[in-house]
Amino acid sequence: QMRDLNYLAPVMTAPPVVGLAEKLQSLLGYEAHVYFSASGSEANETAFKIARQYHLQSGKAGERRYKIIARYRAYHGNTLGTMTATGQAERKLGYEPGAVGFLHVMPPYPYRRHPKLSIEEHGAAMAEELEETIIHEGAESVAAVIMEPIISGGGVLVPPDNYLPAVREICDRHGVLLILDEVVSGFGRTGEMFGQQHWGVQADIVTFAKGLASGYMPIAATVARADVFERFLGTAPMDHFRQVNTYGGHTVACAVALKNIEIIEREGLVGNSASMGNLFRDRLAARIGNHPRLGEIRGRGLLTGIELVSDREARTPLGDAEMNKVIAAAGETGVLIGRNGNTIPGRCNVLLIAPPLVIDEEEIGKVVDAVATGLDAAG
Numbered sequence: 467q468m469r470d471l472n473y474l475a476p477v478m479t480a481p482p483v484v485g486l487a488e489k490l491q492s493l494l495g496y497e498a499h500v501y502f503s504a505s506g507s508e509a510n511e512t513a514f515k516i517a518r519q520y521h522l523q524s525g526k527a528g529e530r531r532y533k534i535i536a537r538y539r540a541y542h543g544n545t546l547g548t549m550t551a552t553g554q555a556e557r558k559l560g561y562e563p564g565a566v567g568f569l570h571v572m573p574p575y576p577y578r579r580h581p582k583l584s585i586e587e588h589g590a591a592m593a594e595e596l597e598e599t600i601i602h603e604g605a606e607s608v609a610a611v612i613m614e615p616i617i618s619g620g621g622v623l624v625p626p627d628n629y630l631p632a633v634r635e636i637c638d639r640h641g642v643l644l645i646l647d648e649v650v651s652g653f654g655r656t657g658e659m660f661g662q663q664h665w666g667v668q669a670d671i672v673t674f675a676k677g678l679a680s681g682y683m684p685i686a687a688t689v690a691r692a693d694v695f696e697r698f699l700g701t702a703p704m705d706h707f708r709q710v711n712t713y714g715g716h717t718v719a720c721a722v723a724l725k726n727i728e729i730i731e732r733e734g735l736v737g738n739s740a741s742m743g744n745l746f747r748d749r750l751a752a753r754i755g756n757h758p759r760l761g762e763i764r765g766r767g768l769l770t771g772i773e774l775v776s777d778r779e780a781r782t783p784l785g786d787a788e789m790n791k792v793i794a795a796a797g798e799t800g801v802l803i804g805r806n807g808n809t810i811p812g813r814c815n816v817l818l819i820a821p822p823l824v825i826d827e828e829e830i831g832k833v834v835d836a837v838a839t840g841l842d843a844a845g
Contacts, residue, residue, distance in 0.1 A: 467721035476502075476714040482721040489727060490689055493659055496668065497692040501707070502685065502715040506649035506675035507543030509686035510612065513645045513671045514547050515709060516690055517610035520643065523697045523704055531609040531642075535599060537573040539620030539809060542612060542647055551612060554620060556808040569603065571596050573617055574625040577762045577773060578781065589626030597636045605640040610671070615661030618650040621806045621816040622771025624764050630665040643670040643694070649686075650769070653677030654730055654823050657740030657767025664766060670694055678723045680730075680823075685719035735823040739767040742825050746770060749834045757841050759784060759792075761815075768825065771806075772817040772837065774844070783815035788844040792817065795843035801836035 467482060474480050487500040501516075503509055514534055521531035536542065538553035549557065550564030553573075558564065572595060579588035600608050615630065617623040637644040646669035651661030655677060658664055662672075671694065675686035698707050713719070730736065747770060750763050761773035761781055774784040774792065784792075789805055796803045804818040817840075821833060 467718045471717050474715075474717055476710050476712065479715065480717045480720075482717055482724055483715040486687075486720040486724050489724060490674070490687060493727075494668075494672065494689065498689045499692065499695040501688045501690070501709075502720070503688070503711045504684045504713045504716070504719075505543075505686050506647075506673065507545045507548045508711060509649065509673035509675055509688045510542045510548045510551070510645075510647060511545050512688040512709065513612065513673050514551070514610070516671060516688065516694065516707065517643045517645065519704065519707065520694055520697050521609050523700075526606075529606040531607060533567045533569060533603060533608045535569045535571060535596065535603075535608060535611045535642075537613055537617070538570050539573055539575075539623065540612075540614055540617050540647075541619040554809045556811060556814075569599060571599050573613075573620075573623055574629050575621075575623050576626060577764070585626045586628050589629035590632065592625075593629055593632035593636060596633060597640075600636065600640050600642060605642065608640065608642050610643040610645050611637055612645040612647060614647045614649075615651050615664065615667075616656060616766060616769065618769060618820075619806060619818065620809055621773070622765050622769060622818060624766060625665075627665065630662070630667045634667050637670075645669060645671045645673065647673050648677075649673060649675040650677075650820075653680075653727070654736040654739045655767055655769050655820065656765075657736065657743055659736055661766075678726070679719060680726045682726060683716075683719040683722040684713070685716065685723050730823070733824070738825075739823050742821075742827070742830055743767040743770065745827065746819075746830050746833065749830065750837060753834055753838050754841055757838075759788075759841050759844050765819075768821055768823060770819045772819065774815050774817065774841070783813050784844065786814065789815060789817075791843045791845075792840035794840075796836040796840035799832075799836040799839055801833055803836065803840065 491498050536551040540553045542548040542551040547565045550568040553570045574592045576585050652674045672689045679685050759774050761775040776782045776784050806816045
């Protein structure tokens with residue numbers, strides 16, 4: 467592709483760009499239109515602009531829909547708008563005030579739910595909080611809700627099964643667009659091609675980045691359903707999306723993304739993510755299930771969070787010094803482990819483990835050994 471056509475102005479197009487857009491539409495299973503950019507932050511920023519302009523062009527009397535509702539603990543990017551949408555206080559230090567019109571609600575967090583609630587009741591309560599926020603803000607002022615199907619960098623929070631379907635119904639009931647941020651959960655990471663497929667939910671706008679080309683090239687995408695796109699067709703001055711990204715739809719990046727998806731499908735990496743992820747959590751539970759520093763093991767596919775505590779009964783978050791010991795000791799075995807850093811003061815106590823989709827059983831064992839070694843180092 468570099469030899470054939472290495473770059474083209476984004477107001478034009480080329481075969482790999484068209485091919486990738488068609489492939490994304492095919493994978494999602496519905497008619498849609500794609501806007502390409504170069505990072506997850508750009509993809510989400512684009513989604514916000516599409517949502518606001520969509521409602522402006524809908525032209526309903528008495529409505530000025532501009533507010534975006536996000537969730538605490540979620541990460542959506544580092545540009546001004548996406549940083550404001552991000553629900554991680556430490557990532558905003560020194561940069562506020564942020565953009566106008568962003569609100570936050572609590573996400574489902576089954577491990578720390580109210581003790582009187584079942585997991586299903588907790589999911590319903592969190593969905594109800596979202597609806598009450600829309601009502602109290604005035605639905606006629608709310609443009610969209612953005613959320614990751616599974617909060618990833620904020621601690622791998624897997625929602626109860628009734629939560630996302632309820633969110634979809636709430637958005638429909640109040641005329642609010644649903645944006646699903648699949649930057650982390652897309653392309654097999656959670657054991658499905660897309661995270662939303664675990665719950666059979668279809669978004670109005672979906673954003674992708676990292677997994678689109680498995681990091682081999684910088685590329686991102688914002689995908690809008692056909693009924694959203696149709697509001698941008700017409701003759702009035704506002705009836706088009708007025709945005710250009712210099713590297714949006716980069717011909718080489720799109721060619722690489724197409725080949726990456728081909729490999730994922732050919733080698734069955736989505737299925738490998740599901741089976742190896744289950745094996746990983748099963749072996750972790752067998753190895754460290756009774757460890758005094760373990761709070762909970764959770765995740766889907768090859769996205770796992772291990773919440774660590776200093777007191778299992780009180781569920782007190784493990785402190786920074788001890789968390790650093792865990793990561794350092796694991797690193798000495800040759801396994802690099804992350805955690806939810808810069809999330810919430812005093813609550814950055816979740817190990818984040820997202821190994822390559824090609825991981826095998828032997829390598830799973832090595833990661834399990836590393837985690838056990840790390841926990842032992844914490845005392």
